[in-house]
Amino acid sequence: MKPPSQIKAPLSGGGTTTSTINDVARLAGVSIKTVSRVINKEPNVREETRQKVQEAATLLHYRPNLLARSLAGSRSFLIGLFYDNPVPHYIDAMQRGVIRRAREDNHHLLIEPQDSHSPDLERSISSLLATVRLDGVILTPPLCDMAVVLHAIETAGVPYVRVSPFLNPGRSPSVRIDDVTAAYEMTLHLIAQGHRDIGFILGHPEHGASHLRYEGFVKALRENNLEPRAEWVKQGFFSYESGIDAARSLFAAGAPRPTAIFSSNDYMAFGLMAYAQQIGVRIPEDISVVGFDDVPGAILVWPHVTTIRQPVEEMAYAATDLLLNRATEDENGKPIETTRSLPFGLIVRESARQV
Numbered sequence: 306m307k308p309p310s311q312i313k314a315p316l317s318g319g320g321t322t323t324s325t326i327n328d329v330a331r332l333a334g335v336s337i338k339t340v341s342r343v344i345n346k347e348p349n350v351r352e353e354t355r356q357k358v359q360e361a362a363t364l365l366h367y368r369p370n371l372l373a374r375s376l377a378g379s380r381s382f383l384i385g386l387f388y389d390n391p392v393p394h395y396i397d398a399m400q401r402g403v404i405r406r407a408r409e410d411n412h413h414l415l416i417e418p419q420d421s422h423s424p425d426l427e428r429s430i431s432s433l434l435a436t437v438r439l440d441g442v443i444l445t446p447p448l449c450d451m452a453v454v455l456h457a458i459e460t461a462g463v464p465y466v467r468v469s470p471f472l473n474p475g476r477s478p479s480v481r482i483d484d485v486t487a488a489y490e491m492t493l494h495l496i497a498q499g500h501r502d503i504g505f506i507l508g509h510p511e512h513g514a515s516h517l518r519y520e521g522f523v524k525a526l527r528e529n530n531l532e533p534r535a536e537w538v539k540q541g542f543f544s545y546e547s548g549i550d551a552a553r554s555l556f557a558a559g560a561p562r563p564t565a566i567f568s569s570n571d572y573m574a575f576g577l578m579a580y581a582q583q584i585g586v587r588i589p590e591d592i593s594v595v596g597f598d599d600v601p602g603a604i605l606v607w608p609h610v611t612t613i614r615q616p617v618e619e620m621a622y623a624a625t626d627l628l629l630n631r632a633t634e635d636e637n638g639k640p641i642e643t644t645r646s647l648p649f650g651l652i653v654r655e656s657a658r659q660v
Contacts, residue, residue, distance in 0.1 A: 324366060326341065329362050332364065333358045339354060343355050381438040384441050385416075385433075386415070387417050388418060389445075389448055392544075394598070398617035401618050402620065403622070406622045410629050419454075431457045435461070443628065444467045447511040447512050449468060449479075455477075467624075469513060469514055475643065483646060485521040487518070487615075488567070490521075500564050500593065501564070502563040503537070503566070505566070506547075506568040507541055508541060508573075510540070518597060519538075539554055545576040548575060548579075564592060564593065564660050571603050595611045595612060596613075596656075599612045609654035609656065627645065
């Protein structure tokens with residue numbers, strides 16, 4: 306066999322014939338089965354052989370026929386992304402991350418929005434999985450914590466990875482950030498700026514991250530001999546409109562105001578800031594506001610928002626990697642790596658200041 310650097314593509318006769326797996330095998334000097342194993346990223350292939358096959362495939366501009374591979378084997382080369390989330394940026398970033406990793410293994414993405422409140426949710430998912438053969442499913446909140454969803458997928462025998470699950474975290478492989486620590490550090494940041502009267506806008510109650518972020522907020526307060534005040538803790542739903550509603554309550558005439566407000570996501574912070582400016586409350590001069598997620602709008606509004614950066618696209622990439630990477634399974638097909646925790650970042654901008 307020639308080493309990888311000595312492989313040369315055959316001279317073209319000027320035609321447009323598509324290269325086949327046979328062509329790759331001949332050029333690399335290996336069997337068709339070996340080429341197939343390399344393409345499918347199966348283990349137990351020598352690195353030198355893998356490099357030869359990959360170089361031959363590149364020289365020949367070989368692209369696997371996904372339909373033929375699907376018909377010949379047990380894989381469809383399709384991954385499903387199931388979601389019901391009110392935040393457009395979250396879903397957009399999730400899709401980008403899944404697609405980026407899926408393309409590395411020649412997989413494609415099937416995007417399936419679901420209504421988490423539908424009485425037919427379980428039947429809808431079961432019907433989909435019976436109709437479309439998927440190599441795996443990625444579940445985002447709140448679907449990732451719903452028993453009917455997990456039951457439908459497990460009954461169908463489809464592998465799945467959950468993003469930021471709150472309940473039964475060991476039930477499946479998952480990807481997350483440490484929401485408790487992130488909120489804890491943001492609250493400590495406000496305390497370090499001199500704030501003692503701090504309000505909080507809760508996220509959607511059906512999303513586990515909402516509870517974890519509030520937990521981190523309370524933990525930081527109590528470690529500094531402070532307590533959350535019920536009148537300054539408002540329910541939100543991760544939407545701009547719910548941020549406005551929370552602001553109306555927090556800024557009610559005659560009511561005492563906190564000096565800072567921690568919003569469980571940026572969109573609610575945007576709504577709060579818009580309402581505050583409408584009624585003449587200056588940010589950060591009169592009140593500091595911080596958020597969570599670091600969506601693009603955090604640097605489009607003024608003042609720019611101090612927030613926690615949640616790497617949603619990287620989380621989606623990692624979830625897809627867990628789904629596709631066979632090296633994470635033992636000889637019995639059981640997952641070895643079950644959880645990945647990605648780093649978050651505290652991004653300091655102009656919406657909060659020292660008091």
